[in-house]
Amino acid sequence: MGFRLPGKRALVTGASRGIGRAIAVSLADAGVNVAINFFRHRGPAEEVARDIEARGTRALLLRGNVADEEHVERMFEEIKEQWGGLEILVSNAASGVLKPVSHLTLHHFHWTMDINAAALLPLVQRFILLPSEGQKCAVAVSSLGATRAIPNYAAVGASKAALESLVRHLAAELGPCGVRVNAVSAGTVDTDALKHFPNRDELLGEALKRTPAGRLVTPDDVANAVLFLCTDMAAMIQGHTLVVDGGYSILA
Numbered sequence: 001m002g003f004r005l006p007g008k009r010a011l012v013t014g015a016s017r018g019i020g021r022a023i024a025v026s027l028a029d030a031g032v033n034v035a036i037n038f039f040r041h042r043g044p045a046e047e048v049a050r051d052i053e054a055r056g057t058r059a060l061l062l063r064g065n066v067a068d069e070e071h072v073e074r075m076f077e078e079i080k081e082q083w084g085g086l087e088i089l090v091s092n093a094a095s096g097v098l099k100p101v102s103h104l105t106l107h108h109f110h111w112t113m114d115i116n117a118a119a120l121l122p123l124v125q126r127f128i129l130l131p132s133e134g135q136k137c138a139v140a141v142s143s144l145g146a147t148r149a150i151p152n153y154a155a156v157g158a159s160k161a162a163l164e165s166l167v168r169h170l171a172a173e174l175g176p177c178g179v180r181v182n183a184v185s186a187g188t189v190d191t192d193a194l195k196h197f198p199n200r201d202e203l204l205g206e207a208l209k210r211t212p213a214g215r216l217v218t219p220d221d222v223a224n225a226v227l228f229l230c231t232d233m234a235a236m237i238q239g240h241t242l243v244v245d246g247g248y249s250i251l252a
Protein backbone atom coordinates (compact mmCIF):
# COMPACT_ATOMS: atom_id res chain seq x y z
CA MET A 1 0.00 0.00 0.00
CA GLY A 2 3.08 2.23 0.16
CA PHE A 3 2.88 3.20 3.85
CA ARG A 4 6.27 3.30 5.58
CA LEU A 5 6.87 3.23 9.34
CA PRO A 6 10.59 2.43 9.46
CA GLY A 7 12.09 1.56 12.84
CA LYS A 8 8.76 1.54 14.71
CA ARG A 9 8.16 -1.28 17.17
CA ALA A 10 4.87 -3.19 17.34
CA LEU A 11 3.28 -5.94 19.41
CA VAL A 12 0.62 -7.97 17.58
CA THR A 13 -1.33 -10.42 19.76
CA GLY A 14 -2.44 -13.68 18.17
CA ALA A 15 0.01 -13.07 15.33
CA SER A 16 0.79 -16.70 14.53
CA ARG A 17 -2.12 -17.32 12.16
CA GLY A 18 -4.90 -15.81 10.10
CA ILE A 19 -5.55 -12.10 10.41
CA GLY A 20 -2.88 -11.51 13.08
CA ARG A 21 -0.25 -13.05 10.85
CA ALA A 22 -1.27 -10.81 7.92
CA ILE A 23 -1.10 -7.75 10.21
CA ALA A 24 2.37 -8.71 11.48
CA VAL A 25 3.72 -9.27 7.97
CA SER A 26 2.18 -6.07 6.60
CA LEU A 27 3.72 -4.05 9.45
CA ALA A 28 7.09 -5.68 8.68
CA ASP A 29 6.66 -4.75 5.00
CA ALA A 30 6.29 -1.15 6.21
CA GLY A 31 9.61 -1.42 8.08
CA VAL A 32 8.21 -2.16 11.55
CA ASN A 33 9.90 -4.51 14.05
CA VAL A 34 7.21 -6.92 15.24
CA ALA A 35 6.74 -8.81 18.48
CA ILE A 36 4.62 -11.88 17.70
CA ASN A 37 2.38 -13.07 20.49
CA PHE A 38 0.94 -16.59 20.35
CA PHE A 39 -0.40 -18.93 23.01
CA ARG A 40 -0.75 -22.62 22.08
CA HIS A 41 1.13 -23.22 18.83
CA ARG A 42 4.79 -22.17 18.66
CA GLY A 43 5.53 -23.64 15.17
CA PRO A 44 3.37 -21.24 13.15
CA ALA A 45 4.63 -18.29 15.24
CA GLU A 46 8.22 -19.25 14.39
CA GLU A 47 7.28 -19.26 10.70
CA VAL A 48 5.90 -15.71 11.03
CA ALA A 49 9.13 -14.65 12.75
CA ARG A 50 11.11 -16.00 9.78
CA ASP A 51 8.79 -14.12 7.34
CA ILE A 52 9.36 -10.91 9.26
CA GLU A 53 13.13 -11.26 9.46
CA ALA A 54 13.21 -12.04 5.72
CA ARG A 55 11.82 -8.53 5.24
CA GLY A 56 14.80 -7.03 7.06
CA THR A 57 13.06 -6.08 10.31
CA ARG A 58 13.34 -7.64 13.76
CA ALA A 59 10.96 -10.23 15.20
CA LEU A 60 10.43 -11.18 18.84
CA LEU A 61 8.45 -14.29 19.84
CA LEU A 62 6.26 -13.87 22.92
CA ARG A 63 4.28 -16.81 24.25
CA GLY A 64 1.46 -15.78 26.56
CA ASN A 65 -2.25 -15.87 27.27
CA VAL A 66 -3.62 -12.35 26.78
CA ALA A 67 -6.33 -13.10 29.36
CA ASP A 68 -3.71 -13.68 32.06
CA GLU A 69 -2.40 -10.43 33.51
CA GLU A 70 0.86 -12.03 34.67
CA HIS A 71 1.54 -13.28 31.14
CA VAL A 72 0.86 -9.80 29.75
CA GLU A 73 3.20 -8.27 32.34
CA ARG A 74 5.93 -10.76 31.35
CA MET A 75 5.52 -10.01 27.64
CA PHE A 76 5.94 -6.28 28.21
CA GLU A 77 8.99 -6.84 30.44
CA GLU A 78 10.53 -8.84 27.61
CA ILE A 79 9.76 -6.09 25.07
CA LYS A 80 11.29 -3.46 27.37
CA GLU A 81 14.39 -5.58 27.90
CA GLN A 82 14.88 -6.44 24.22
CA TRP A 83 13.68 -3.27 22.47
CA GLY A 84 13.37 -0.55 25.12
CA GLY A 85 9.99 0.72 23.91
CA LEU A 86 6.93 0.30 21.71
CA GLU A 87 4.95 2.54 19.36
CA ILE A 88 2.20 0.20 18.09
CA LEU A 89 -0.10 -2.30 19.82
CA VAL A 90 -2.47 -4.49 17.82
CA SER A 91 -4.87 -6.43 20.01
CA ASN A 92 -5.97 -9.19 17.65
CA ALA A 93 -5.96 -12.46 19.62
CA ALA A 94 -9.43 -13.86 20.19
CA SER A 95 -11.19 -17.03 21.07
CA GLY A 96 -14.61 -17.83 22.45
CA VAL A 97 -17.40 -20.29 22.89
CA LEU A 98 -19.73 -20.65 19.93
CA LYS A 99 -23.10 -21.93 21.11
CA PRO A 100 -26.77 -20.98 21.00
CA VAL A 101 -27.69 -18.80 24.00
CA SER A 102 -29.72 -21.66 25.47
CA HIS A 103 -26.47 -23.67 25.86
CA LEU A 104 -24.17 -20.87 27.02
CA THR A 105 -23.02 -20.96 30.65
CA LEU A 106 -21.71 -17.98 32.59
CA HIS A 107 -18.33 -19.72 32.57
CA HIS A 108 -18.35 -19.71 28.73
CA PHE A 109 -19.40 -16.08 28.74
CA HIS A 110 -16.73 -14.88 31.19
CA TRP A 111 -14.01 -16.91 29.46
CA THR A 112 -14.89 -15.31 26.11
CA MET A 113 -15.13 -11.80 27.59
CA ASP A 114 -11.75 -12.17 29.32
CA ILE A 115 -9.85 -13.05 26.14
CA ASN A 116 -11.68 -10.86 23.63
CA ALA A 117 -12.56 -7.72 25.59
CA ALA A 118 -10.99 -7.46 29.05
CA ALA A 119 -7.49 -8.31 27.79
CA LEU A 120 -7.32 -4.94 26.02
CA LEU A 121 -7.19 -3.16 29.38
CA PRO A 122 -3.91 -4.61 30.79
CA LEU A 123 -2.40 -4.58 27.30
CA VAL A 124 -3.01 -0.85 26.89
CA GLN A 125 -2.07 -0.10 30.51
CA ARG A 126 1.37 -1.71 29.99
CA PHE A 127 1.70 -0.25 26.48
CA ILE A 128 1.38 3.36 27.66
CA LEU A 129 4.08 2.83 30.31
CA LEU A 130 6.72 1.86 27.74
CA PRO A 131 8.83 4.61 26.17
CA SER A 132 8.12 5.45 22.53
CA GLU A 133 9.54 7.60 19.78
CA GLY A 134 6.63 9.84 18.84
CA GLN A 135 2.96 9.06 19.27
CA LYS A 136 1.54 5.70 20.21
CA CYS A 137 -1.20 3.88 18.35
CA ALA A 138 -3.34 0.94 19.48
CA VAL A 139 -5.74 -0.96 17.22
CA ALA A 140 -8.16 -3.66 18.38
CA VAL A 141 -9.61 -6.19 15.94
CA SER A 142 -13.37 -6.53 16.23
CA SER A 143 -16.15 -8.11 14.20
CA LEU A 144 -19.60 -7.30 12.84
CA GLY A 145 -21.05 -9.43 15.65
CA ALA A 146 -20.52 -6.41 17.94
CA THR A 147 -23.63 -4.82 16.43
CA ARG A 148 -25.49 -7.72 14.78
CA ALA A 149 -27.08 -10.95 15.97
CA ILE A 150 -25.36 -13.97 14.39
CA PRO A 151 -26.29 -17.61 15.19
CA ASN A 152 -24.01 -19.18 17.88
CA TYR A 153 -22.18 -15.84 18.31
CA ALA A 154 -23.81 -14.37 21.44
CA ALA A 155 -20.75 -14.57 23.71
CA VAL A 156 -18.26 -13.44 21.05
CA GLY A 157 -20.60 -10.72 19.77
CA ALA A 158 -21.09 -9.34 23.27
CA SER A 159 -17.32 -9.43 23.85
CA LYS A 160 -16.71 -7.47 20.65
CA ALA A 161 -19.34 -4.88 21.62
CA ALA A 162 -17.54 -4.45 24.96
CA LEU A 163 -14.22 -4.23 23.11
CA GLU A 164 -15.44 -1.42 20.85
CA SER A 165 -16.83 0.48 23.83
CA LEU A 166 -13.54 0.08 25.70
CA VAL A 167 -11.73 1.42 22.61
CA ARG A 168 -13.82 4.62 22.77
CA HIS A 169 -13.20 5.08 26.50
CA LEU A 170 -9.46 4.46 26.16
CA ALA A 171 -9.30 6.89 23.22
CA ALA A 172 -11.05 9.66 25.16
CA GLU A 173 -8.84 9.24 28.22
CA LEU A 174 -5.50 8.61 26.50
CA GLY A 175 -5.86 10.97 23.52
CA PRO A 176 -4.49 13.93 25.49
CA CYS A 177 -1.38 11.81 26.30
CA GLY A 178 -0.63 11.26 22.60
CA VAL A 179 -2.13 7.79 22.30
CA ARG A 180 -4.62 6.93 19.55
CA VAL A 181 -6.90 3.93 20.10
CA ASN A 182 -9.12 2.58 17.32
CA ALA A 183 -10.75 -0.66 16.17
CA VAL A 184 -11.05 -2.44 12.85
CA SER A 185 -14.23 -4.48 12.49
CA ALA A 186 -13.96 -7.20 9.86
CA GLY A 187 -16.60 -9.07 7.92
CA THR A 188 -16.30 -12.85 7.55
CA VAL A 189 -12.71 -13.93 6.78
CA ASP A 190 -11.93 -17.56 5.93
CA THR A 191 -9.36 -18.39 8.65
CA ASP A 192 -8.86 -21.33 11.05
CA ALA A 193 -11.31 -19.59 13.40
CA LEU A 194 -14.17 -20.48 11.08
CA LYS A 195 -13.45 -24.21 11.42
CA HIS A 196 -15.05 -23.98 14.89
CA PHE A 197 -18.36 -22.71 13.53
CA PRO A 198 -20.92 -25.50 13.18
CA ASN A 199 -22.40 -23.47 10.26
CA ARG A 200 -19.10 -22.52 8.55
CA ASP A 201 -20.14 -23.30 4.93
CA GLU A 202 -23.42 -21.44 5.33
CA LEU A 203 -21.61 -18.41 6.82
CA LEU A 204 -19.09 -18.24 3.98
CA GLY A 205 -21.73 -18.78 1.28
CA GLU A 206 -24.03 -16.14 2.74
CA ALA A 207 -21.16 -13.63 3.16
CA LEU A 208 -20.08 -14.09 -0.45
CA LYS A 209 -23.62 -13.79 -1.79
CA ARG A 210 -24.44 -10.64 0.22
CA THR A 211 -21.18 -8.69 -0.08
CA PRO A 212 -21.53 -5.80 -2.56
CA ALA A 213 -17.79 -5.98 -3.28
CA GLY A 214 -18.41 -9.44 -4.77
CA ARG A 215 -15.78 -11.31 -2.78
CA LEU A 216 -14.93 -12.27 0.79
CA VAL A 217 -12.77 -10.07 3.02
CA THR A 218 -9.18 -11.39 3.20
CA PRO A 219 -6.67 -11.17 6.07
CA ASP A 220 -4.71 -8.66 3.93
CA ASP A 221 -7.77 -6.38 3.65
CA VAL A 222 -7.90 -6.20 7.44
CA ALA A 223 -4.12 -5.76 7.71
CA ASN A 224 -4.22 -2.83 5.25
CA ALA A 225 -6.79 -1.02 7.41
CA VAL A 226 -4.75 -1.62 10.57
CA LEU A 227 -1.59 -0.33 8.86
CA PHE A 228 -3.40 2.80 7.71
CA LEU A 229 -4.63 3.51 11.26
CA CYS A 230 -1.03 3.26 12.49
CA THR A 231 0.20 5.99 10.13
CA ASP A 232 0.11 9.77 10.45
CA MET A 233 -2.48 9.74 7.64
CA ALA A 234 -4.88 8.66 10.40
CA ALA A 235 -3.64 11.26 12.91
CA MET A 236 -7.15 12.59 13.64
CA ILE A 237 -8.90 9.22 13.71
CA GLN A 238 -9.53 8.53 17.37
CA GLY A 239 -11.89 6.06 19.12
CA HIS A 240 -13.28 4.93 15.78
CA THR A 241 -14.35 1.50 14.57
CA LEU A 242 -13.41 1.14 10.90
CA VAL A 243 -15.58 -1.48 9.18
CA VAL A 244 -13.84 -3.63 6.56
CA ASP A 245 -16.56 -5.81 5.08
CA GLY A 246 -16.90 -4.96 1.38
CA GLY A 247 -20.23 -3.31 2.17
CA TYR A 248 -21.89 -6.37 3.78
CA SER A 249 -23.25 -4.49 6.78
CA ILE A 250 -24.81 -1.57 4.88
CA LEU A 251 -27.48 -3.86 3.42
CA ALA A 252 -30.83 -4.22 5.16
Ligand SMILES: NC(=O)c1ccc[n+]([C@@H]2O[C@H](COP(=O)([O-])OP(=O)(O)OC[C@H]3O[C@@H](n4cnc5c(N)ncnc54)[C@H](OP(=O)(O)O)[C@@H]3O)[C@@H](O)[C@H]2O)c1
Pocket residue numbers: 013014015016017018019020037038039040041042064065066067091092093094095115141142143144185186187188189190191192193194
Ligand atom coordinates in the same frame (compact mmCIF):
# COMPACT_ATOMS: atom_id res chain seq x y z
N1 LIG B 1 -12.13 -14.90 10.88
C1 LIG B 1 -13.15 -14.07 10.84
O1 LIG B 1 -14.15 -14.26 10.11
C2 LIG B 1 -13.12 -12.79 11.64
C3 LIG B 1 -14.06 -11.81 11.35
C4 LIG B 1 -14.05 -10.63 12.08
C5 LIG B 1 -13.11 -10.44 13.08
N2 LIG B 1 -12.21 -11.43 13.36
C6 LIG B 1 -11.27 -11.16 14.43
O2 LIG B 1 -9.94 -11.18 13.92
C7 LIG B 1 -9.05 -11.62 14.93
C8 LIG B 1 -8.22 -12.78 14.42
O3 LIG B 1 -9.11 -13.80 14.00
P1 LIG B 1 -8.61 -15.06 13.14
O4 LIG B 1 -9.79 -15.52 12.38
O5 LIG B 1 -7.35 -14.73 12.42
O6 LIG B 1 -8.32 -16.10 14.32
P2 LIG B 1 -7.49 -17.48 14.36
O7 LIG B 1 -7.12 -17.91 12.97
O8 LIG B 1 -8.31 -18.40 15.19
O9 LIG B 1 -6.15 -17.08 15.15
C9 LIG B 1 -6.23 -16.76 16.48
C10 LIG B 1 -4.88 -16.27 16.98
O10 LIG B 1 -5.04 -15.85 18.34
C11 LIG B 1 -4.14 -16.59 19.17
N3 LIG B 1 -4.78 -16.78 20.47
C12 LIG B 1 -5.93 -17.41 20.75
N4 LIG B 1 -6.22 -17.34 22.07
C13 LIG B 1 -5.19 -16.63 22.63
C14 LIG B 1 -4.90 -16.21 23.95
N5 LIG B 1 -5.71 -16.49 24.97
N6 LIG B 1 -3.77 -15.49 24.16
C15 LIG B 1 -2.93 -15.18 23.13
N7 LIG B 1 -3.15 -15.58 21.86
C16 LIG B 1 -4.28 -16.29 21.62
C17 LIG B 1 -3.83 -17.87 18.41
O11 LIG B 1 -2.57 -18.38 18.81
P3 LIG B 1 -2.35 -19.95 19.21
O12 LIG B 1 -2.81 -20.75 18.04
O13 LIG B 1 -0.89 -20.08 19.49
O14 LIG B 1 -3.20 -20.18 20.44
C18 LIG B 1 -3.81 -17.34 16.96
O15 LIG B 1 -2.57 -16.73 16.69
C19 LIG B 1 -9.92 -11.94 16.14
O16 LIG B 1 -9.99 -10.83 17.00
C20 LIG B 1 -11.27 -12.22 15.51
O17 LIG B 1 -12.34 -12.04 16.42
C21 LIG B 1 -12.18 -12.59 12.66
